[in-house]
Amino acid sequence: MKTWLGTAWVLVWKDLVQEWRSRDVLTSMFSFAVLSLFIFNYALELSPIDRAEIAPGLIWVVMVFAGTLGLNRSFAAEQDQGSFEGLMMAVPELSVIYLAKMITNLLMMFGLAILVIPIYSLLYNQSLFDLRFFGILMLGAWGYSAAGTLISSMTVQTRMRDLLLPVLLFPLLLPVNMAVVKSGSAIITVSALPEFQSWINLLLVYDVIMTVVSLMVFEYVIRE
């Protein structure tokens, strides 16, 4: 167990260092996210009250779309340099690779949220600084990374690659999207939502199920 988690941590650290040196992925995700916010501004000319209501949905949609950029790149380093076999031999169990990549993707979403939330608050003059809202975004990001890492590990091995990821991933994400948007907007608009606890439970159930199932099947994705 200790080597398992230890190895995962080493792999996460490796990916983070690699990303920090180039900052390719996070920069693209960030630019894409901010550009989307600009597009949304002109597409949805809204009164401040309506805007408050849809803000959590907007943030989440932007994060989901920008996140696919990161997901598509999550196995890129190994693919480009052909070091995947080495990686497979270096780990005690193949599921460690999944865990590490998932945590890396989750951290990327975390970084993206930290960058996007202040910019949104600034551009739209509406404070989204709320720890509970951030917590919900992170619960959503966990489910998103759990499903997304598994799917992207499959799509990088297909002919259509990047094209296929959203098509395969988005149908699976519907529960997460609904839960994040609904519970998030209840927090931001400070309105009572009787089903609030159910939404959070749903998010947690989704996250746990997706992580466990992916850990179980991941070795079939990468083993010949």
Add this chain to the structure above:
Amino acid sequence: MLSENKTITILSVIAAVLFVFAFLMVIFYAPIEVNMGLVQKVFYFHMSAAWVGMLAFLMAAIFGILYLVHKDLKWDRLIASSVEIGLLFTVICILSGMIWARPIWNTWWTWDPRLTTVTIMAFTYIAFILLRRSMDEPSKRAQFSAIYAIVGFVTVPLTFFSARLLRTIHPIIFGSGEIDMNLNQPMLTTMFISLGAFTIMYVALLLQRAHLMQAEDDLMQLRMHTEIDADWEDQADA
């Protein structure tokens, strides 16, 4: 023990006869519903199609697990066949539902949990077929198909649950949306006959499609062998 071909033929004949029988029952035997009138008759095939769509998805996930355990391409062919049939029936279900919803709910579409879930299911099927089409190597393709069938199936109940949770917040726009269909005995009989007909049709189509895929695979094998042989002859000539 019957040969596979014979079983398929017999099942297809039973399915065809039952289907015609169910169709005639819907038209002549089932009474016209008091509130909704003729359009309610869509219901029998609509519900049977929905049932087969769900069943096909469940079976694909089960075949997926069987493939991962046994690594036999037989299960892979069954997964792919089940998904193709499931997509067909899910689309039939959605379209027939729309035909019913237009006069009864006064709209083609509403964000009801069942509608949302079924349509997302159809998109998962489409994604599955795209995934298969973009892969060549049979064993890898089979593994990915199995995994996606399992993961896709796992999310279906969650999607349904979340869509239902959403519905309870929204006001029910169509006040008479949930018309309880009080089915009398002839209606119930018709429903069960069509359910039976569709289920047998599913099994027949499934076996037929898997059989066809097997033939495709065999043909591919033969082609590869003849090409290799031809290459050998070329080399021998040179």
